[in-house]
Amino acid sequence: MVSAKLKGSTTLLAQTLAGNAAATDVTTGSCVTLNLQDPDSMILDPNGELVLTSQADMQLVVIQNPGLACQDRVRRTIDQARR
Numbered sequence: 001m002v003s004a005k006l007k008g009s010t011t012l013l014a015q016t017l018a019g020n021a022a023a024t025d026v027t028t029g030s031c032v033t034l035n036l037q038d039p040d041s042m043i044l045d046p047n048g049e050l051v052l053t054s055q056a057d058m059q060l061v062v063i064q065n066p067g068l069a070c071q072d073r074v075r076r077t078i079d080q081a082r083r
Helices: none
Strands: 002-007 010-015 022-025 031-033 039-044 050-054 059-064 072-077
Touching: none
Parallel strands: 022 072
Antiparallel strands: 002 010, 022 031, 039 050, 050 059, 059 072
């Protein structure tokens, strides 16, 4: 995932989330490496966090403070969410 900023007639791209980024698993609290094979849709939640679904991977990824130095990522598998 990248962010884009316009500066005059130039578009500046910056990586926001790599497909293999580290994230915190919501259930276990442990650090996991994402392996996003099928990121589908993304929405901005009421708290300003990006919520990304990766349906084939059965994962929700929440990106807190997207694009900022204090950006953080958490992951929850959809299977866990159904419990």
